Amino acid sequence: MSIITRTAIILLTLLLLAACGKESAKEKAAVTDDEQALRVIITEMISFIELEDYEGLFKKFASPEDWARMDTTGSIEKAMRRVAMFREPMLQGLREALAVKPVFSENHTKATIMVPSEIPDFVFRKIDGKWYSSQ
Known part of the structure; x- marks a missing residue:
């Protein structure tokens, strides 16, 4: 095998690996964003329950479909x-x-x-880019 062929194979392999790495980084960023969004939501849910604002809790975190139903x-x-x-067990679980x-999900x-x-x-569901509780 010539040096040009070897170099071409190595470069092609590096390009493929770089492309895979970028895709993986995007996936990791999406997961990190989703995880962070869920942490914010859970923190807000804790606040609503601590304040005993249960109607506000459902208005904000029930999906539009669930709220309408x-x-x-x-x-x-x-x-x-x-x-x-079940306020106290819910607060403990959320914490x-x-x-x-x-x-x-995939x-x-x-x-x-x-x-x-x-x-x-x-359980949370993402609808139109926004996370809702799906209890």
């Missing part, structure tokens, strides 16, 4: 009472969730955070 079925009050009833790495439109507490996992 709860509004038309009259289940908003029931959901607010349930959060109030634990801040330290847990989310597990994302297309990054669903994130699950499994916490050590004996409460259900926290």
Whole structure:
């Protein structure tokens, strides 16, 4: 094999590796952005629950579809009472969730955070670029 052929193969390999690295960096950046967005949301959810602003919690973090369904079925009050009833375990779980790495679906439109507490996992859905709680 000539030196020109070897050089060409090496350059081609380096170009391919560089392209893979860039794609990987973009994916990592997206994951990091999503993780950061979820941490902000969880922190805000904690604040709403600490302030006992359960209606504000649902208005801000329920998906538009879920909010409309709860509004038309009259289940908003029931959901607010349930959060109030389990306030402390929810706060503990959310605080634990801040330290847990989310597990994302392949297309990054669903994130699950499994916490050590004996409460259900926290599930979030990304709709039109915005994350919503999917409990």
